[in-house]
Amino acid sequence: MLSPVSEKEYSVDTFEEIRTIISANLNVPADKIHPDSKASDFSEWDSLRHLVLVMDIEQKFDVKFSFAEIAGFDSVEKIVSIIQERVKT
């Protein structure tokens, strides 16, 4: 279950969708992925899995990230918040 650990407001749906994508890509159980999870928490989250993850997320949310954004996605929180910003505009 979600444990609310941040003051930021997440759309539950956005986080859930991202959690599903990360879980499928890294082959890691969904309940190990939390809103405050970092890429470094998972040994499976290497540089190439990162790229596949990014492409899946781009397709799911119909967004395109910049080089800097992709390179900067080192936590679940960052991914969720950038998507939410994009979806708003």
Added chain:
Amino acid sequence: MTDMRIALLSSCTIELLQKPFAAALEARGIHPSFVIGGFGQFRQEVLNASSALYVHDPAVILLYLDASDLFRELLENPFAFSAEARHELALRCADDVVALAETLAEQLPQATLLLNTTAIDPRNTLVGLEYNSEYGIQDVMNAYNAELSALARRIKTTVIVDVASLAAEIGFERWHDSRMWYLARSPWSRQALQALADRYATTISARFGRNRKCVVLDLDNTLWGGVVGEDGLEGLRLGEDGIGRAYVEFQLELLNLHRKGVLLAICSKNNPEDALGVIRRHPAMRLREEHFAALRINWEDKGANLRELAEELNIGLDSFVFLDDNPAERSWIRQSAPEVLVPDWPADPAEYKIALLELSSNHFCKLAITAEDRQRGHAHLAQAERRKLATASASLDDFYRTLQMRARIGLADSFTIPRIAQLTQKTNQFNLTTRRYTEAEIAAIGRDTDCVIWWLELSDRFGPSGIVGVLILKRQSPDTWLIDTFLLSCRVMGRTAENAFLAAVARELGAARLIGEFRPTAKNVPVRDLYSRLGFQLLHRVQDGELWELNLANAPLETPAWFEIDIVRSGIAAG
């Protein structure tokens, strides 16, 4: 599901291709296990005899070489290269690849090597100067790709995948992902990865003989515009103008499929006279009666008709593709005959030709055309004549006699190896052991001094059938031979050709004893008792089948009297 070991080697990062490629292969019934070469390590992998590549012993090696890696200096500064320098560059790069291909052909002779043509982003500094000045980049790509083509024609285990054209299809804008390139030296967008995965999977599938065999066509609003029963022949839209031309071009592409050895058949709800009237007499028809291997023109259910077509053509429902403009019919066939491929079909006839070409590149992808392929479309005409004769003959023996059958048998050589391999891959019913072999594997068996490969060619008074039988035998002792492969094309089943074939080969080998292997499958029920019928005794059962034995001194093989047999004595040519 067939298991297949595949190696992925590249000048750039190829890892991102793995997942979509695996999925595309699984969708085609191939379960891959991959070994992936280290970034930019392709030369080391190939040249080091103990590398992971050789340990993996793959059936397919996908070697992807990107233009940015092969031609980096040229692309960075095309102005530094004169025409001669460019020509030299192209040949030098090609020589490098040829050397790798030759090493692989030597060290892994059974493996298929997939090489890509190169393309560069047309948005480059030479826009305007290309073709108009002394500078160029396209000529280098063209010369390099031409060398690859020459290589593929020389080394038969090499297949060129035209990635340059694939990128053109998608458009470089959508093909190249510069973020992925800068982040990880992976050149492709998600769309490009999917397109590559599909194209490579189709190529492998085609290489191992797994294409569909027959297109079944509706008539009204599929082969021509309009409904002949209502509009009459003159009212149909088929001709040089407007939408009529779209139907003509669609027919022209179907005719090309026919030329490649794909069967065409008709399944239409119509009065036969009306429909055949159009096919025989409409001046703009490009497809005529002789192009169709079988017809079902009636008012019956199309599902039942398809099953009858499968029976008549002697191929499985899983070999069919069904094209019909009517979504209700399509939906019905998907339900009632799920093995048949029923693609979504465009509502607009202007899109028919392209839809067919896309379908064709996925399910009728041919990498070579054999003489049998060219002849296949006409074979049904002779077959129809034979059937008529069969019903007229008083007895089977009479029938065989009147066929005036001539058999030629010979040892496999470089000329016949492609057809032999094709038969091992496609033949299911009259196939005692169902061992699938590639051309390279057949060639290797041929070079083994304890093995022989014989082909059988049949012709009768209605025409030639081409090479229709294969026998592969392995010597167990000086006069005992094990039958590893014994197959006949379904076209010539039921004519005692197997008796003539085996008798002739046994005599040529001077065999005293034959051991026949039978491995039962879902499809080879017709030959379950073949060895028994030929006079063999059951030796014992083994894990996946049975071993039968024939002692030729006690029970010689009879050559049926109605065969004339010629023996062509030749051998495996080099290469």
